[in-house]
Amino acid sequence: MRHSVESVEKSTYLVSVISSDGDVEADINTRLAKAAAVFRRLDNMWRSSRLGLKIKLDLYISLVVSTAIYASETWKSTARICQQLDVFHQRNLRKILGITWKNHVTNIEVLSRTGQRKLQDIVAERRLRMAGHIIRVPPGRPANHAMSWTPRGSGRRRGRPTKTWRSTFKEDLVDRGVDWNSVRAVATKRSKWRTLAAYCRVKDRRI
Numbered sequence: 001m002r003h004s005v006e007s008v009e010k011s012t013y014l015v016s017v018i019s020s021d022g023d024v025e026a027d028i029n030t031r032l033a034k035a036a037a038v039f040r041r042l043d044n045m046w047r048s049s050r051l052g053l054k055i056k057l058d059l060y061i062s063l064v065v066s067t068a069i070y071a072s073e074t075w076k077s078t079a080r081i082c083q084q085l086d087v088f089h090q091r092n093l094r095k096i097l098g099i100t101w102k103n104h105v106t107n108i109e110v111l112s113r114t115g116q117r118k119l120q121d122i123v124a125e126r127r128l129r130m131a132g133h134i135i136r137v138p139p140g141r142p143a144n145h146a147m148s149w150t151p152r153g154s155g156r157r158r159g160r161p162t163k164t165w166r167s168t169f170k171e172d173l174v175d176r177g178v179d180w181n182s183v184r185a186v187a188t189k190r191s192k193w194r195t196l197a198a199y200c201r202v203k204d205r206r207i
Contacts, residue, residue: 035068073130082120089119128197135187
């Protein structure tokens with residue numbers, strides 16, 4: 001017996017929003033909104049003078065950041081997405097430190113005082129770590145094959161190419177001085193790959 005399957009533009013699976021066009025911005029917006037709600041619910045903790053900064057940051061990372069970047073290994077990266085992530089992160093860190101715009105404290109100083117990194121760099125590291133695991137999977141496995149697979153009918157179209165996870169990954173490799181053709185050889189060296197994954201990007205991304 002055949003059953004028809006409804007076609008929808010967006011659906012939620014395992015608390016992640018999946019779009020029919022493969023875009024991740026809806027999922028990112030949802031993740032950040034959920035994390036912001038968690039942050040607001042803990043407002044009394046951020047304001048508390050009885051809790052030290054380290055405890056506040058540990059709570060922030062484990063409860064708020066983990067919610068914000070859940071499944072971020074599968075996200076592409078654009079200038080807009082990077083800005084969203086970093087603005088969210090900076091706003092929260094400033095609240096934890098008790099800093100307002102009147103204090104004229106730079107974003108770099110906020111990261112330095114809290115010992116944190118840009119959220120976009122944390123996400124990039126997670127993406128590279130996942131990619132390394134996939135690349136090391138024996139050839140022929142579906143996950144490994146997907147790294148080089150090109151869908152049928154996805155040839156070059158007019159205008160700027162659509163940003164994808166794979167194009168983001170290739171940019172990550174360029175930033176780290178790794179050639180696409182040698183990526184498998186590099187990924188097999190786990191310690192070197194971990195170092196590359198943790199590398200902080202310095203270039204701004206274009207949408």
